Amino acid sequence: MNKINNNLEFNGNEDEHFIEYYNNKNYKSDLLKANKNNKAKNKKNSNFNFKSIEKNRLNNNKNKFILNRTAYYNSNENINFQSDIIYVEENITVNDLALKIGVEATELLKILFKKGKLLNINQFLDLHLLNLISQELKINITTIDKKNNIYINTENKNEQNINNNQLKTRAPIVAVLGHVNHGKTSLIEHLVKSDLTKNEIGHITQHIGAHEFTIGSKDKKIILLDTPGHEAFESIRKRVLKISDIILLIIAADEGIQQETSRIIESLKNSKSSIVIVITKVDKIDAKKNIAKILQHLTEYGLIAEELGGDIPRVDVSIFNEKSLELLLDMILLISEIKNLKTNPGAQAEGIVLETYLDKNKVPRANLILQKGRIRVGDIIIAGQGFGKIRSLFNYKGEKISESEAVSLINILGMPELVKTGELFEKVETEKKAKSKIEELKNKKDHADFKQILIKSDNNSNIDKKTIDINLIIKADVQDSVEAVIEVIKKNINNVEGNIKITIVRAEIGEVSLNDINLASITKAYIIGFNIKISKPIQKIAQMKQIVIKNYNLIYDLFEDLNKLIQDLLKGNIAKVEVIGKAVVKTIFNLAKGKVAGCIVIEGKLDSLKFEKNDIEEIYEGKECGVLCKNFQSWKENDIIECVSSNNDKIRACLIAFFNCFCCLAVKQVKRLGQNLFNSNLVGVLRLFLEVVYLIIPGFILLLFNLHLVHSRVILIRISLRLAINLLNLNHFIILLYYYC
Structure with a gap:
């Protein structure tokens, strides 16, 4: 288990007295005495101020951060640091630079070898070699001439004497990370005093939420980044980590460390940001007992809290306790002060x-x-x-x-x-x-235009089985959503037993266009939309060309539907399902038969419903209706009901209809053909011929129109039933019974 460093830098000028005090051997013992005296005073004074004690604790934390610091400079150094620049001394070795950057020394040697430079880990790097490394790793390395206080930037090789008066304290960039529904967005809502979930589908975060606010009493600005908790957005979280100064690791007291929390902690090990453990929902029952377990569990990942001997602070928060929120803000400001975050307003933007x-x-x-x-x-x-x-x-x-x-x-x-x-x-x-x-x-590097993505299942146990090919077109609202959908596809395909090959023929931002429909028609692709609107003309064209378009607002729904689609394909149930009508549940009625959902049709039409007190076969857009399901009673207001049509049902209906026609013909031929021919009964032969035509024509019409005309199927059933009754043939009844089922 590797301990995670909290990466705290600080200003040598502001904390010079702390550094001098640290150089004193009696520092630790003095700090312990001060803590004991504070505790004794608190016991004597029963009306002590909780907030002032916490502020004292924060000041002690500051001392502790300085005590555990890993900065290389001494107390007589007068250097101001910017967190987005890597500062190194002149004539630094390959090994020391690797430790400073946080990469293996062998990686730096490989970079230099590719540039024609053969070095070992103990050799020194000049400005030219540092420039090669900074360009390859896309980082800003600045060397420091301590004698003249000159910064040499390897990006432009220009020596410039930075005047400390030009530098300005900047706002910290704080990323909020945690498992789904652990209170990230609710916490930010109470910090920025705004309702953020009203624009999020299902009240979960699916985009990066960026918020800038000022703490009024202290005139300090903070930038908060709210990240999605679902694993599909892992790539987004990793990129947010790179630009953040402070990470708030959110853990709910009632649930503890979950699967996504573990993934986030693993990604923190390579981060240069400072970490704060934030325990939310501490107002719940047994929260205190759970906090101890959570902190102990975190030590297994290398995250050691202050009270357990580490240097990572912890703040317990309840959105119903204003003081706890103030303490969290104090902690953020304290860490940003220690890190001494600066920016140069006069620099190139x-x-x-x-x-x-x-x-x-x-x-x-x-x-x-x-x-x-x-x-x-x-x-x-x-x-x-x-x-x-x-x-x-x-x-x-x-x-x-x-x-x-x-x-x-x-x-x-x-x-x-x-x-x-x-x-x-x-x-x-x-x-x-x-x-x-x-x-x-x-x-x-190559141009960033989208190329087809091929995703295959990694299941070697099904080598002999047939590979199922699926083509997909992905359309989403933002670039991050496109990546999230691709991540969902990758996870689904690796969780199934079977040979699946998914080709993403197009993945881009924007609404579904006619060009997408044409491409889907050529490539036989499904179109998956995420957080987009699909216009009615596009829906009609897609329906005419039998292109399946599925649009989602929640990543969970996409995950479940895609998994179901893959399972159906593996079982041979290759069904193209299209939504032909939608209704929204407005209210719920309790009847003797069960719960009825009072709905209004918002798109297309729905079949087999109730209008007022009457049973009806279909209802159109804009009308109200009631829906009663035999095996489902868990209706909720604002639920969306979708009426779907499946190609599998249509094909089966056509086959059964033709089979029914064939059986009718076969029975009649056996019973009457011989008699009519023997008696030369031309009228009987003509009657037989007309009945054959009477059966085949409706079935043929259904095949041509692919059963889009629902009433044609009803006509066929009625004709077949009448003929079967007239013939009094048991076989016909069995066939028709199967058809109805």
């Missing part, structure tokens, strides 16, 4: 892409974190492998602004392209420079 999407006019937009410099309307920015001019700029409240200064959340119109979360963006002065930089990027 750059930052991180949080989320990209298409607006209602299908124009690319983006939510960004501006980390350095200042950005204005009309500026040219590079992101991904494209560049564009900012046409409109909005702050975190959605208000239109002309410029913004780091560090802040912004939304821009005029994004060059749709890029992934975590991608860097930067401002350039002219279009000529932008084009030159884009060409450099294109030479380094």
